[in-house]
Amino acid sequence: MPIVSVQKSASYDEVLLDRVIAAHFEALRAADDLKPGMKVLLKPNLLTGRDPATAVTSHPAILRAIAKWLRAHGIEHITLADSPSGLYTPAALRKVYAACKLTELADVLTLSEDCSSREKNGFHLLTPVLEADYIIDVARLKTHGLTVMSAGVKNLFGCIPGLQKPEWHAKRPTLDGFSDMLVDLCETVKPDLTFIDAIDCMEGNGPGGGTVRHMGFTLCSRSPYAADEVGAQLMGLPLSMAPVIQAARRRGLSDGSVVLCGDELTPADPPFQLPxxxxxxxxxxxxxxxxxxxxxxxxxxxxxxxxxxxxxxxxxxxxxxxxxxxxxxxxxxxxxxxxxxxxxxxxxxxxxxxxxxxx
Ligand code: SF4
Ligand code: SF4
Structure with missing residues (x-):
């Protein structure tokens, strides 16, 4: 049964997050996975260039805490890569990094400007994703106007470069078809760890135009599907309304059995406002x-x-x-x-x- 580590995380305070990340990775025995010289990729949510306080994009404090923990465990090759919406060029990426306040992370990781991609299992994926030995999916818990929620699995859509993302919407125009594609993508990228920032989440018209909802939790699991199931629970979202989770369940990748460890989960009351x-x-x-x-x-x-x-x-x-x-x-x-x-x-x-x- 997949383990989902739950930690109460009241804020983005650096000392607090160092403790929180250490507790998650200890619970999942993540240190056992690491080998010297390994290339580790952090896949954040950089939907577009926004201040992290809006809860649209990943918070730099989370990424810093993860990178610091990796470095303390002997990992030096840490790359952050994502494809925001719109054109995927080094100049466009630099603008997004600056707007999302990620440039301050340059002392602990490399902000990728590699805009090349290669094919795998029918997807064109960012080269840093394909070259990584170890992938940590760093999602933010948000509502979504199409897939209802955006968490670990949906976050991986940013492994597809730039304007190829809208093409996938055209190729898979139904909700079930699009959700199935996201599960195919997740099975292709195969993140080693999925981390969900549910400290300040987004409700309402997510993933880009909603409002901040403070929940004060972080989640982490080796299973992106289990992490998402617990994320949905935290939002107060009935699983029948989470099409990506349903797609994973149809394929036997998740059956809802999860072992929770760490802090007690307190679901949103009232539930998240939907888009x-x-x-x-x-x-x-x-x-x-x-x-x-x-x-x-x-x-x-x-x-x-x-x-x-x-x-x-x-x-x-x-x-x-x-x-x-x-x-x-x-x-x-x-x-x-x-x-x-x-x-x-x-x-x-x-x-x-x-x-x-x-x-
Ligand atoms: S098809 Fe175009 S107009 Fe219709 S919802 Fe999608 S992006 Fe908007
Ligand atoms: S609808 Fe929004 S995205 Fe489209 S042109 Fe107007 S402001 Fe820009």
Whole structure:
């Protein structure tokens, strides 16, 4: 049965996080995995260039604590790599690193600027991912407008470079198909450890436009699926509403059996507020098993809030179906052809896209 280590972690204080990381890795006997000369990759969540206080991206204090623990255990080759949304170039990466306050980590790890990728199992993956001997998936617990929650498994989507990510939305336009693809990807990347930062999480219109919800926990497991199951529990999310967990269960990769160790988990009360793409304003959603019925019948679509739109074009750049145009410095979103992936909402820096239900 997979172990999920749970630690209460009230803040991003450096001394506290050093203790928390040591407790997680001790519980999972992570030191036994390490060998001199090993290349270790930290895969953070760098959705886009945002201040970590917004809970959109990984917190540098977490990454520093992990890197320090690795260095104290003789690992010197520590690389951080991720593919944010949009163009994947060294210049774009440097901007994201600066906005996410990751440049301050240069004394403990290398911020990758390698934008090459290679094919494995039908995926093009970042070269640093393929070259790593050991991968630590460092996710942040958030809601998500398509997959309902974003944690360990969903975080690995950033192993696919730049604008190839929207292409996967187009190739797998259904929620089940996309969730299956994420499990395929997870089985390809095979992270050795999955760490979930649930200190300051995101609820509402995650993963990019929600609000911060303090939970004060961190989770860690050798199983990304088990880590996600406990993450869902922490959010107060019924597992029937977590399509990636359901996809993993269908394939026998998880059956919900988990051994919790460390601190006692206190699930969110009330549960995390869900993205409006999931709930819908007409409150059709209920928690007693009707979700899929209504979600299937009344699909949500993106709608522009014109007063907020600044005409930046990030939604158009991320739309896998190429149905958004910028006209007179405002986004024009065509309904026809929309696959309701909500990449546009995810990427909008101005919270100018809402979800409306039905045609
Ligand atoms: S308009 Fe938005 S939700 Fe529709 S396909 Fe494009 S990115 Fe996805
Ligand atoms: S909707 Fe958002 S992402 Fe699209 S152009 Fe307007 S501000 Fe930019």
């Amino acid at each position: 409006d793409a999931i709930i819908g304003k007409e409150k059709l959603f209920t928690f007693n098993g009707l979700f899929h019925h209504f979600f299937g019948r009344k699909r949500a679509y993106p709608k522009l809030i014109p007063d907020r739109c600044i005409g930046c074009g990030k939604c158009a750049e991320s739309c896998p179906e190429h149905i958004i145009q910028i006209v007179n410095r405002k986004a024009v979103i065509q309904r026809k052809g929309c696959i309701s992936c909500f990449c546009c909402q995810e990427m909008c820096p101005a919270r100018a896209i809402e979800a409306v239900r039905g045609r």
